Amino acid sequence: YSYAIAQNTVYLIKSFPAQNAEIVSKISFATSSPEGLFINGNKLAVYGLDYSKSNNDVFTEISALPIWRLQQYAFFKIYDITDRKNPILERNLSFEGYYLNSRMIGDYVYFLTSKPQYDYYDDPVPLPYILDGGKPINIENETPVYYFDLPYRSRNFVTATSIKVSDKNQPPQSEAYLLDGGQEIYASQNNLYLAYTRYIDESQLTMDTMKEIALPRLSAFDKERVQKIEAADEAVLSDEEKSQKIFSIIQKFVEW
Secondary structure, three states: OEEEEEOOEEEEEEOOOHHHOEEEEEEEOOOEEEEEEEEEOOEEEEEEEEOOOOHHHHHHHHOOOOOOOOOOEEEEEEEEOOOOOOOEEEEEEEEEOEEEEEEEEOOEEEEEEEEEOOOOOOOOOOOOOEEEOOEEOOOHHHOOEEEOOOOOOOOEEEEEEEEEOOOOOOOOEEEEEEEOOOOEEEEOOOOEEEEOOOOOOHHHHHHHHHHHHHHHHOOHHHHHHHHHHHHOOOOOOOHHHHHHHHHHHHHHHHHO
16 A cells, blocks of 8 residues: 545555555545654554644633734644555644654654744743643643753744554653754654754854953952842843943953
8 A cells, every 4th residue: 555645635545456556545634734644554644734723722721821822733643544445533633833843663653843932021931732632631830841051042842742653542742842943853763863053142152252351350349240230130131231231341341
């Protein structure tokens, strides 16, 4: 058998022997757009963009925060294709955000989705929803978010979910990461690797160099001023404002 995606339809094709090739069945997606698939024995996993989901219903069920949420969802559906003429839907998962990448290792598909992280000021930052059969299965206040101490140019929630394709009863397991945009994924049998381009902020590099050279030579009064500036809360002074104030102190020292 061969499996093909054309527009919004997945075709199951008997392809051997060639002279008897024929389409034996098809799965049409009226409100979503399939982008790729995996085959695992008699299981067919299809993923892509879902246009039918809205956060309005989910929002009223599990959150009272008056905040805007992303309306884009990615879907992951698993079909039993033991009878190729009659595919049966076994699992219907939805992920708030955009499809990022995926790999199948053994019986598991590792599915990565991405959602931009917006600034909600003092409000809690909502994590992307994961829906199973239309119902949320991840509880925000019980889900840790992992991050790396690196200079991010943009911030995105990346949800990595492991899904056992061969067992419809095993719940998916997921982890949330705060990452920079534009990741590439690599996989081995035991690990997933996320790679990204690190851009160097020349202004920050200049400031770090100036501080390394000049700060030890400042007066006690100016050193205390710099410490107060660096200790200020981000809600009071942004990083850019802190740099400007510290730069003015160092510049006066250099000029005098």
